[in-house]
Each structure stands twice: as structure tokens, then as C-alpha cells.
Amino acid sequence: MIHIPQASPSLRIARWRSEIDAAVKAAIGGDRYILGAAVAAFEAAFAQYLGVAHCVGVGSGTDAIALALRGLGIGPGDEVITTALTAAGTAQAILQCGAQPRFVDIDPRTRCLDPQAAEEAVTSRSAAILVVHLFGEPADMPRLSVIAKRHKLALIEDCAHAHGATIGGRKVGTFGDAGAFSFYPTKNLGAVGDAGAVVCAQPALAERLRRLRSYGLDEHGVCQSAAGNSRLDEIQAALLLVLLRHLDDGNDERRQLAADYRRLLAPTGVGLPPQAPGAVYHQFAITHASRDTLRRTLLEQEGVVTSVHYYPPLHRHPAFADAAPAELLHTDSLAANLLSLPIQPEVAGPHLGHIVTAVERSLARCRAS
Numbered sequence: 001m002i003h004i005p006q007a008s009p010s011l012r013i014a015r016w017r018s019e020i021d022a023a024v025k026a027a028i029g030g031d032r033y034i035l036g037a038a039v040a041a042f043e044a045a046f047a048q049y050l051g052v053a054h055c056v057g058v059g060s061g062t063d064a065i066a067l068a069l070r071g072l073g074i075g076p077g078d079e080v081i082t083t084a085l086t087a088a089g090t091a092q093a094i095l096q097c098g099a100q101p102r103f104v105d106i107d108p109r110t111r112c113l114d115p116q117a118a119e120e121a122v123t124s125r126s127a128a129i130l131v132v133h134l135f136g137e138p139a140d141m142p143r144l145s146v147i148a149k150r151h152k153l154a155l156i157e158d159c160a161h162a163h164g165a166t167i168g169g170r171k172v173g174t175f176g177d178a179g180a181f182s183f184y185p186t187k188n189l190g191a192v193g194d195a196g197a198v199v200c201a202q203p204a205l206a207e208r209l210r211r212l213r214s215y216g217l218d219e220h221g222v223c224q225s226a227a228g229n230s231r232l233d234e235i236q237a238a239l240l241l242v243l244l245r246h247l248d249d250g251n252d253e254r255r256q257l258a259a260d261y262r263r264l265l266a267p268t269g270v271g272l273p274p275q276a277p278g279a280v281y282h283q284f285a286i287t288h289a290s291r292d293t294l295r296r297t298l299l300e301q302e303g304v305v306t307s308v309h310y311y312p313p314l315h316r317h318p319a320f321a322d323a324a325p326a327e328l329l330h331t332d333s334l335a336a337n338l339l340s341l342p343i344q345p346e347v348a349g350p351h352l353g354h355i356v357t358a359v360e361r362s363l364a365r366c367r368a369s
């Protein structure tokens with residue numbers, strides 16, 4: 001039986017192997033392995049790609065969010081309004097900076113934070129809104145920006161799924177006070193280890209972020225605040241600079257695959273993802289009432305590996321038990337039915353027809369059983 005993984009970072013690395021090898025070799029050949037020329041070059045290139053003034057490379061996506069929050073002055077006693085339909089790192093970053101997450105429901109049309117629910121959750125303790133562009137589908141940034149301004153809240157974008165996603169031609173990560181990116185290996189722009197970045201327009205915030213990622217030291221070598229060590233390293237930066245050149249092509253391929261899935265899966269009756277022109281399809285997450293049976297059948301009968309993002313949603317985890325005072329009806333019902341099909345171009349490109357047939361056959365089996 002054929003085996004199709006849900007994602008395969010090594011297939012992407014293999015595709016660009018000669019360029020990557022040359023870049024990594026050059027990085028190793030230098031004498032500055034921490035915060036050297038490759039990190040500076042990647043930061044400049046990524047800022048330019050997004051159309052934002054500053055990029056600060058850090059150790060992971062979770063740290064990118066936590067440092068963005070800290071850099072914006074958010075800490076103990078503060079509440080951060082966010083979604084529970086996201087990776088654990090989103091909410092752990094809030095705890096990491098000493099603040100408390102406050103989960104509100106999603107808008108089922110975008111699967112992202114519902115702006116109205118966010119506004120209704122504002123209290124005197126609210127300090128920020130942390131929005132996630134889930135699966136590479138842009139959240140409603142124009143409305144969230146208005147709400148954040150009206151209530152004097154910081155606005156931070158978790159762009160871990162959304163490198164290169166746009167709203168009206170403008171890249172996500174540039175709408176809020178800060179945009180946080182993860183370069184976890186399976187992301188649309190992925191390293192061969194942990195890596196992340198924060199982008200922002202304000203030079204003073206960029207300066208604070210540069211201190212916060214490296215012992216709190218200022219340019220005179222003086223510690224200005226408590227801080228740890230969370231730096232993007234030279235080898236990851238050199239590799240990311242190569243892969244950044246191929247990001248737009250990869251996102252175009254993902255959009256094409258999504259369009260093919262949509263057309264071919266429409267007759268099967270599975271739920272299809274929202275359809276925004278600027279989406280970059282980090283995942284192609286369908287919905288089905290018998291999600292777990294469908295998933296098992298795809299794996300055992302067809303050799304197609306799928307993933308569930310994210311179950312249980314974060315308000316059902318003990319670490320975040322106090323974070324959702326109200327019921328999150330849309331979050332709960334969507335999280336129970338979501339199933340992420342393979343969409344990484346190197347994986348799904350050669351096998352899309354087989355995956356669609358596998359879904360059709362598995363649905364028939366689910367109906368028969």
C-alpha cells in the first residue's frame with residue numbers, strides 16, 4: 001500500500017538541496033555562529049518581503065509571541081484575548097510572559113477570532129488581542145484593528161500558519177503592533193530545527209526585542225531588564241534565506257492544490273475551508289461529522305496520513321482551564337470535526353488524485369459501517 005505522509009519537511013529540503021548546502025556551508029565557514037551575517041541578512045530579507053521596517057530573529061514561534069507581548073509591556077495582571085482553536089504555543093506564550101489568556105469564540109466563517117466576541121470580552125484587565133491566522137486563512141484584521149484602537153489594546157498577530165498570506169495585497173504580520181512567526185519545520189517557511197521571528201514597525205519595540213532575545217543587554221553591554229536567551233542561529237537563518245526565495249512559489253502551489261481539492265471534493269459533501277484570495281493554506285482542513293472514523297479509515301485502508309488541528313481545543317486543557325469563562329460553541333463544534341489533509345506541495349502535488357479517491361472510498365466505508 002502507498003504511504004502518503006501528512007507533511008514531509010525533508011522532501012522540501014531535498015528539493016532545494018544544492019542551494020541549501022551552499023548556504024549552510026558558507027554559514028559554517030564564517031567565524032560568528034551567533035547573531036552573525038546570516039541572521040542579519042535573513043532579518044533584512046524577511047522584513048522586506050513582508051513590507052515592514054523591522055524583523056528580529058528568535059529561537060521559536062512561541063518565544064516570538066512571548067517576546068512580542070513582553071516588548072509591548074504586557075505581563076503579570078494583564079489579560080490577553082485570544083482563540084482556543086490554535087497550537088498550544090499561542091497560549092503558552094501568554095503564560096510565559098506572566099499574563100493570562102482569555103479565550104473567546106471563533107467566527108466559523110474564518111475559523112479565526114470573532115472580532116465581536118473579542119470586543120465583548122474586553123475588561124479593565126485586558127491588555128492585548130492575540131489573533132491567529134489559522135491554517136493560513138487571514139483573520140479579520142481591519143475590524144480587529146479598529147477594536148484594538150478603540151479599547152487601547154495591543155494587537156499581536158500569530159502568523160505561524162501564514163507566511164505570505166495577504167489581505168487586500170498587504171501581508172499579515174504588518175497589521176498589528178507586532179507579527180510573530182514560527183519557522184517550525186512543517187510551516188510554510190520552515191527551518192531544520194526551532195526558529196522564529198518578530199516583525200514590527202516601531203524602532204523602539206525592535207530595540208527592546210533585540211535586548212529581550214539576548215540577556216537583556218543594550219548596545220553598551222548593560223542589562224536593561226530581566227531576559228533570557230532566544231536567538232535565531234546562523235545555520236537556520238542561512239537555510240531560511242534560501243527557502244524564503246521559494247516561499248511565494250510554494251504558496252502558489254498550495255493555493256492551486258487547494259483549488260483542486262475544492263473542485264474534486266465538492267461532490268463528496270465534506271465541509272470545505274473558507275475561501276479567501278490571500279490565504280496560503282498551511283493546512284487544508286476539511287470537516288466531517290465522523291472525523292475520527294474517516295481519519296482511521298484513510299490511514300489503515302488507504303495509507304493516507306492526516307492530522308487533527310486542534311483537539312481538544314485549548315480551553316479544555318488543564319493548563320488553561322480558567323481561561324474561558326463563557327462557552328465556546330463554534331470552537332467546540334468545529335474542533336470536533338476538523339481533519340487536515342496533506343497539502344505541502346512536495347507531498348500532495350504528486351498524489352492529489354489518490355488522496356481524493358481515498359477520501360471518496362473512505363466516506364463510502366464510513367457510510368456502510
Ligand SMILES: *Cc1c(COP(=O)(O)O)cnc(C)c1O
Pocket residue numbers: 060061062063086087088089090132158160161182183184194195196
Ligand atoms: C507552530 C505554532 C506555534 C509555535 O511555534 P513554535 O516554533 O513551535 O514554538 C504557535 N502558534 C501556532 C498557530 C503554531 O502553529
